[in-house]
Amino acid sequence: MKSTLRPLRPPVSRDRIIASFPKWYTPDACLQLKELFHGQVSSACERRDTGTVGLRLSKVVVVGDLYVGKTSLIHRFCKNVFDRDYKATIGVDFEIERFEIAGVPYSLQIWDTAGQEKFKCIASAYYRGAQAIITAFDLSDVQTLEHTRQWLEDALRENEPGSSIIFLVGTKKDLLSGAACAQAETEAVRLANEMQAEFWAVSAKTGENVQALFSRVAALAFEHSVLQELERRSSARPQVGDAGLIRMEGCPSEAQETERPTSLRCC
Amino acid sequence: MEEPPVREEEEEEGDGNDLGPEGALGKSPSQLTTEDVYDISYVMGRELMALGSDPRVTQLQFKIVRVLEMLETLVSEGSLEAEELRLERDSLRKEVQALRNRGPVATSEVSLGSNKMVVDLTDPNRPRFTLQELRDVLQERNKLKAQLLVAQEELQCYKSGLIPPRETPGGRREKDTLVTRTSNASSNKEEKTIIKKLFFFRSGKQT
Numbered sequence: 001m002k003s004t005l006r007p008l009r010p011p012v013s014r015d016r017i018i019a020s021f022p023k024w025y026t027p028d029a030c031l032q033l034k035e036l037f038h039g040q041v042s043s044a045c046e047r048r049d050t051g052t053v054g055l056r057l058s059k060v061v062v063v064g065d066l067y068v069g070k071t072s073l074i075h076r077f078c079k080n081v082f083d084r085d086y087k088a089t090i091g092v093d094f095e096i097e098r099f100e101i102a103g104v105p106y107s108l109q110i111w112d113t114a115g116q117e118k119f120k121c122i123a124s125a126y127y128r129g130a131q132a133i134i135t136a137f138d139l140s141d142v143q144t145l146e147h148t149r150q151w152l153e154d155a156l157r158e159n160e161p162g163s164s165i166i167f168l169v170g171t172k173k174d175l176l177s178g179a180a181c182a183q184a185e186t187e188a189v190r191l192a193n194e195m196q197a198e199f200w201a202v203s204a205k206t207g208e209n210v211q212a213l214f215s216r217v218a219a220l221a222f223e224h225s226v227l228q229e230l231e232r233r234s235s236a237r238p239q240v241g242d243a244g245l246i247r248m249e250g251c252p253s254e255a256q257e258t259e260r261p262t263s264l265r266c267c
Numbered sequence: 268m269e270e271p272p273v274r275e276e277e278e279e280e281g282d283g284n285d286l287g288p289e290g291a292l293g294k295s296p297s298q299l300t301t302e303d304v305y306d307i308s309y310v311m312g313r314e315l316m317a318l319g320s321d322p323r324v325t326q327l328q329f330k331i332v333r334v335l336e337m338l339e340t341l342v343s344e345g346s347l348e349a350e351e352l353r354l355e356r357d358s359l360r361k362e363v364q365a366l367r368n369r370g371p372v373a374t375s376e377v378s379l380g381s382n383k384m385v386v387d388l389t390d391p392n393r394p395r396f397t398l399q400e401l402r403d404v405l406q407e408r409n410k411l412k413a414q415l416l417v418a419q420e421e422l423q424c425y426k427s428g429l430i431p432p433r434e435t436p437g438g439r440r441e442k443d444t445l446v447t448r449t450s451n452a453s454s455n456k457e458e459k460t461i462i463k464k465l466f467f468f469r470s471g472k473q474t
Contacts, residue, residue: 010420010427011427091405092409
């Protein structure tokens with residue numbers, strides 16, 4: 001059944017299959033405390049009635065000061081590598097990660113933006129239409145935490161209010177001792193609550209919490225997308241609903257082929 | 268080139284002394300010194316004395332003295348000026364040499380407004396592309412990367428046998444069907460034709 005839905009896709013690797021809802025990092029700063037998928041979402045998934053959600057690429061943008069480790073974080077997750085040498089990102093880069101969430105295929109396009117001021121005018125053009133915004137900072141550099149406010153403000157300016165979920169991610173967790181880390185996390189939690197963001201502390205070098213973070217991002221973005229889709233459909237049933245469904249089941253690859261290029265072009 | 272004449276001047280002065288007071292009259296006007304003027308005065312005074320005490324000679328003598336005094340003033344002022352110019356020339360020459368030694372750095376010291384930048388055209392790493400050009404290149408890179416990812420996935424499908432190869436030589440066919448699960452075989456065939464159709468449709472549309 002799955003293979004008929006996505007004929008051009010190889011199976012999703014095991015660590016990208018999310019069956020149960022991934023947990024938060026700290027209950028003090030998280031977007032939701034539920035440990036299960038939203039009722040409407042899981043029933044829609046069971047019915048395979050998630051519309052175009054599984055066919056679209058959902059956009060995640062990662063912003064933050066230069067040298068906080070945005071690229072390292074993404075590379076650790078997507079390629080499971082860590083490069084000690086620093087190489088500034090020019091403008092923007094991206095990776096695509098495929099998931100299977102509650103049995104539904106789901107893809108994230110993770111945009112890695114340059115932290116250098118001189119590239120801001122290029123990178124900011126890629127903020128639009130973000131399902132999730134990850135504002136990254138260096139846990140060992142309090143200045144970079146302060147700057148996340150500005151980064152978030154810039155990213156939100158390009159998006160509809162309430163359309164993106166926000167994460168505040170502290171990097172280089174391995175560089176801090178237990179006490180220093182707790183101190184940095186307390187400050188970050190305070191800011192995360194102010195931003196209405198979910199806080200995570202990770203290390204791209206050791207890989208600590210990296211996979212868990214992105215699973216959480218994917219699950220929350222997925223749920224957000226499905227709920228939006230269901231809402232959209234109930235408010236405009238005649239246009240969307242059935243037509244989309246029939247096309248998907250009757251001619252799966254066509255739906256995919258017409259859907260993909262548009263979403264790739266969004267950048 | 269400029270130095271030797273100074274020495275010549277000194278030598279000629281020496282020569283002038285050797286030739287006696289009369290020698291001064293044979294010199295080039297630009298090389299006269301006050302000493303030469305005194306020598307000339309001496310020579311002329313002697314000759315006037317020889318003419319006797321005619322009142323016209325006495326009258327002429329006053330005029331000649333006046334002319335010689337004027338000549339003395341001109342010569343001494345001239346030599347002072349020449350000395351000053353020589354000093355100035357030497358210091359300028361030193362300055363030019365110092366600037367030349369500092370080379371291209373000297374040019375970047377030109378003061379500009381705070382919103383201007385000096386570009387060294389000999390620097391191979393100088394900035395030379397526009398923002399729009401960088402934007403275009405990035406956009407193209409992103410497009411190609413997206414296409415590569417799609418192609419890689421498709422390749423993986425073929426490799427893992429999810430999609431059977433379109434045309435298989437007789438020998439390989441058996442092997443491939445073994446890899447492909449028999450239950451999926453019929454649906455795979457159907458997918459292949461859809462992809463094929465789509466492929467032709469898209470390529471036809473593009474051309």
